[in-house]
Every structure is written in structure tokens, then in C-alpha cells.
Amino acid sequence: MGTELFTVLPVSEARAELARHLPHELRKREQKPLLQCLGRRLARPVVARENVPGFARSTVDGYAVRAQDTFGASEGLPSLLTVTGEIRMGSAPRHGIGAGEAMRVATGGMLPPGADAVVMVEHTEQVGERNIEVGRPVGPGENVIGPDEDVKSGEEVFPANHLIRPQDLGYLAALGEVTIEVYAPLRVGIVSTGDEIVSPEEKPGSGQVRDVNSYTLYGQVLSLGGDAWLYGVAKDDPKLLEDKLNRAYRENDLVIVSGGSSVGTRDHTAQIIVELGEPGLIFHGLAVRPGKPTLGGVVGGKPVFGLPGHPAAAMISFDLLVAPLLRFGSYEKIKPGALPVRAVLSRSLASAPGREEYIRVKLRREQEKLYADPVLGKSGLLAPMVEADGLVRIPLESEGVTAGTEVDVYLFGTDYTL
């Protein structure tokens, strides 16, 4: 039974222990049309199959020239060039240019053979029908993007597991990557438990509260590209939790039991994880505050977690244990994510050595400084959870941080790695 093997592990050990029983990659791969890939992660590196733009391209409206023909040009002593034509957008020039010649080209137009620079139209003057005066010299390559200056064929443009943002959709489009191999969303089953918990549709009776964790965790899973399924609240009847957990286990890649707040509920959850199969429960506590009453297990290669009943604690445990699997497919492949930002801690925070602490903070701007105000409050309160902008970590062996220190803030909504 759970409480007898009361194993409290630091986060790194908890991850390592779970990793021993998990596959190297939990996620499946799938081919998706580019437009469906926002927020997905690449299942393999993207290597450019051609040069971009693929031809020498003007970055301004002006005249394609041989740079050497403009050397020494000034407004007092302009270079006189003969305009031999105009380059049509989206077409190859019909002929090249020779010494003393120029062709009109618009922004994005292709340079003709012989040309190696573009003079901006503002630096030219029309002289008669066929000539221009250039009042300023251009160097070779000026106002031109070379054929492989944006992307070289064979170059790796994105590593595997890269998270696809709006600008990446455009970049992949430029490369002609219209079908992308991405990781499929992990399917996560969420079961709620605790005799005091009722579904949000219900009016709570005396001593009852509505289910918060299922909804918060649902949002967290979706935010990280997962596919979340709620299995509702299992209470009163121990058999009900067992049934829900069994079904969630069969139907999902990963299972979260969001615990009631009492020790009794937790013990019961631990027991069911043990009974679910091998290897079962791996640890029975995390050296983290808030988040200590976290259960971690693996059954037949699938992770099964018992998260704390307190919503703020459940969110932290999720970030530490579930998020890495959604983001990287395994604990072994965890990489640094979005950089934490820096802010001045506005009040001192004490911490007990021997456990990591995560403090919710709200950012505040005063003069030119960014401050992190700890959002404190009794454990179990919901309001601090929605007031905060991010998290500050106090490491395992630290005794705290004093006010006025610059600290790292992991901003909610950014792709951070804790």
C-alpha cells in the first residue's frame, strides 16, 4: 500500500526513475498539411531542398546595374547609363546588361545577367527617353539578395521538435514544405477524485467544492498541443475511481488523476495505480513546494500521475512532470525552452533547503524596472493562481531569496522548461 513505500524524490530523480520505464518517445508521428501545423512540433529536422530566393533579387525599386559603372558617381558628376529595358515581376529578364547599361527593376524583381547591384530610383534622374544619371555609387551586392542568401539548399532550417509559430508557417511555405511531419498530440485522460469534489454543473452541498483541477489541467494539456479528455469526478465509491482510471488508461497515452486534497484520497489513488499493472507506482512524493503530494507511476509503458488536490500545486506538478512529455516525448530529451525573463523580487522569500520551491509572481512595471511581486496566499486558495504572470524557482538547496535580487521569471504562455 502506498503510504508504506513513501518515496519522496527530487524532480530530476523522479524524471529519471520514470524514464527507466517509459519508451524513448511517447508521441506518434503524422503528416499534416502546413496550415494545420501551427503549435505542432516537427517530428524531424527540416532541411532546405533548394536555395531561397533562388535568384538574385532586388530589395528596392530602381535600376539593375554593374556596380563598377557607378564607381565615383556623385550628384555633381553622375554616371550616365543606358536603360535597355524593364524587368517584369515574376519573370526572367529577357536579356542581360553590359557595360554602361541598366534595366529598370521593381522590389522583388530578378536581376539580369551581368548586373550585380541595384541603384534606388531616388538616386537616379531620367535623361531623355533611354538614359539615366546615377548620382551615387553602389557596391557589388548592394540592394540585392543573393540566390542563396536567405536559405542554402541542404541547410537545416529547423531542428526536430521545433515548435511551429506563425512566422515558421511562412518560412516553411517559402521552402515549399506544404506537408509536414509533426508529432501527433498525446492523448491525455484526466480523472478527478475526492469525496468533496462535485462537477461544475452541480450546486455544491455543504462541505463540497466544484472540480477545478480537471479544467485547469485540460487547459494546460491543450496549451501544449495535447489532446485532453475529461473522465469526470470519481467520489464516494472506491470502485468508481478504479473503473474510471481503468478506462482512462485504456483510452489514452497518459493518465492524470487529479487528487482530492486529503491523504485518504491520495492513498486510494496510489493503491489503484499499483493495481493497474507493472511497474506501477514509482514514487509517492515530489521534493517540491507546492506539489509534494504527487504520485508518479508507469503502467505498461504509459505514464500515470496522481497530482495534488490544491489547484496551484497541481499546476506546478503538471509543469514539472507532464509538460516535458507533451513537449519532448520523453524526459531524456528535455531541452531548455524559452528563456526566463529577469525581474527584481519585491519581497524576500524564505525556503526550506531540501525542496525546490515555486513562487507565483505578478509582474509590475515601475519607472524603468520590472518587479516580480510574489502572489502569496493560503494554500488551496484559487485567486493567487489567476493573478500570477509566472513562476520563480527557489532551488533545492537554497534557503531563500532576499528582496531586491534579480530573479528568473518563467512566464506563463511562453514555452519554458522548468
Add this chain to the structure above:
Amino acid sequence: MGTELFTVLPVSEARAELARHLPHELRKREQKPLLQCLGRRLARPVVARENVPGFARSTVDGYAVRAQDTFGASEGLPSLLTVTGEIRMGSAPRHGIGAGEAMRVATGGMLPPGADAVVMVEHTEQVGERNIEVGRPVGPGENVIGPDEDVKSGEEVFPANHLIRPQDLGYLAALGEVTIEVYAPLRVGIVSTGDEIVSPEEKPGSGQVRDVNSYTLYGQVLSLGGDAWLYGVAKDDPKLLEDKLNRAYRENDLVIVSGGSSVGTRDHTAQIIVELGEPGLIFHGLAVRPGKPTLGGVVGGKPVFGLPGHPAAAMISFDLLVAPLLRFGSYEKIKPGALPVRAVLSRSLASAPGREEYIRVKLRREQEKLYADPVLGKSGLLAPMVEADGLVRIPLESEGVTAGTEVDVYLFGTDYTL
């Protein structure tokens, strides 16, 4: 025709001019089940209809007591209390407690009438079958969340337009808000134009490049909760652009023509916006770099934009003009969003007074400092667009920022307001 009325406006004026012709709110409202509301915005404030938790609730496992019965208690001289029962989770206690009495309660359990504090089980010792010794005093309210301590009935918990994050789903669940009135996504039609642009499925010929902007803008619209529809590339035939734009106008709440890079294409787009209806084109340039060749128009109360051909410029123009409409429904209701973060600029940036500049930066951590490295590159290059983590603004009248200065960085992915 476009070029004759060449009106270049600063951003604030561009927004004000457009606002004169736009409705006060572009978005419709709709009722949605809570689980479909992640990333949506509230169409009205949420006001709590009841107290949360609704009863005095223990935050620890222990004994509900009258605080006064523990005054002066110490390990040497503990208070002796009679345990009159145990409180079942999720139920009202069957009776209250009187002087010298205690009831066993688990975390989250309801306090019995008469009790005003909870002694942690760690600070008690069982004495015989019916008594405990309390070795430490508790104050009134200690280890208890009061009935309205988390949320008071009648309190506004979220203002209108609040963006719903994972933790907010949980909070709304706690309040029993299972159907939420949110803003419906704005439907945005995206047309691409430019004789040099081909669809990403095509192999570009000489002088041609693939459509980047449609895809980047598609991602930007989706990221902000909009509903994006691509109308493909209109090129060569002027009539084709007119047809696509007409159709996009009829079928959407907002239309973006993502321009080719040349002046000719822009003029043509301007003309079509004028012909689409009243009031038509409002301005023909934005005092922003990159982003100057931006067209802003309104036709019959619908915004129609011509964004620059350069992808990085199109993204900035989108952030300045389209994003506020997606996020706030009108320019009049723009509010500060996520705070920019602070970082040390690693190289000096010059700027021309009279226009705002937006510089893409990559964040870098060195020692304890966060640096913002400008991602520079010729205009029209794609690579800088995907390398950057955020934007630094140089205001309209500034001549630049010197290296070593702390600057504000608007982080991509956060809900910032430019």
C-alpha cells in the same frame, strides 16, 4: 488613384482615422461551453454568484478546534482536548464542538460550528481513545479558508475581454460558470498578390518566389483567436485580384491583401480598395519601419488592409493594425497587454525621427543578465523573422538607442499590445 493621395500616418492617427469609420465592436458574442473557451475572450465581466469555497475549510489534515482552547499550549504543557468525532469529506459535520472539544478533519474538510481553527496533526498526540494533546497554540482562522475568503459573491472576478488561460478555466469551473459568453472569432480573409508570387505547392519559375505572407498572417490570426481563410494568390490578371478581394470582402469580417513587394502592385491594391466602396482607402502609408507601405481602408464598416510584401514588415503592420481588432474589437478599446520584459541591448540602433521603428531581437542569457541581440539583415530576408524572440520599439521621435541600455522587449507569443 492611390499614389496621388499619398497619406503616411503615424500609428495612433492611422488607428484613429480607421476608428471613425468602424463600429465600436467588430466581434459578435456567443455562448460557449467552458471547455471550448481556452484562448477566447470574455464578452462580459464575470461576477461571482456565490461565495467560494462557501464554507470554512481546513487547509491541513488535523483537528478542528476553538483557537482559545489552545492558547498557551506548549510541548511541555499541552492542551488536552476531547475528540468528539471525525468530519467526513464532502459532508457537513453532524454536530458542532464546544469548549475543550475537537473533531478530526482532513485537508479540504468543512469546519464544524464552534470551531475557528485547525491544529495540524503533526502538532498533536493521541491520548487514549478519545483525547488528544495539542503541543502548539493556533490563532483564530489558522489553517482555515473562510467561506468567502477565495471569492465573495457579487465580486467581479474577470473584466470583459479577459483572455481565458488554463488557470482561468479552473477558476470559472469553481464558480460554476459552465457556459461562458465570449466573443466569436473574427473571420479574416487573406488574399495574396504580386506577379512574382506563386503558391507554396508550385515550383517557382525564374524570378518567382513562394507565398510567405498568407501563411505567416494565417498563423498570426489563429494565434489571436481569429478564424483565417486563405484566398490564394492573385497575379498577372488585375481582374483576378478584384474578384478575389470582392469575394473575401463579402465572406469575412476583415480583409487583408498581402501585397507583392513592388510599388505597382501596391497601387493596384489601393485602387481596388477605393473601388470596393465607401469610405474606401483611409491612408496609404504608415510612419513605421518596417511597415511603411501599408494601406488602410474601411468599406461599409469592414476593415480592409493592404500589408507590405516583405514578410517581416507585414508581421509588424499586422501587429499594429489587425491584432488590436482581433484582441479588442476596436481601436478605441485598446488596453495595455502583457508587460514587455527588460533586456540589455547589445548593439546601438540608429533611427530616423519621424517614424517608429521595430527591431527584431533574439534574447540571450549571459551570466545573470538578459541581452537583446538585434537580428539584422537586408530587408526582405526571411531568416531574421524566424530567429527573433521579440520586438524592440524605437519611438517616433527618437534618434536611436545606444548599446548597453535596458530596453523593453515585446515577446512573441505573449499577449502584448504595441
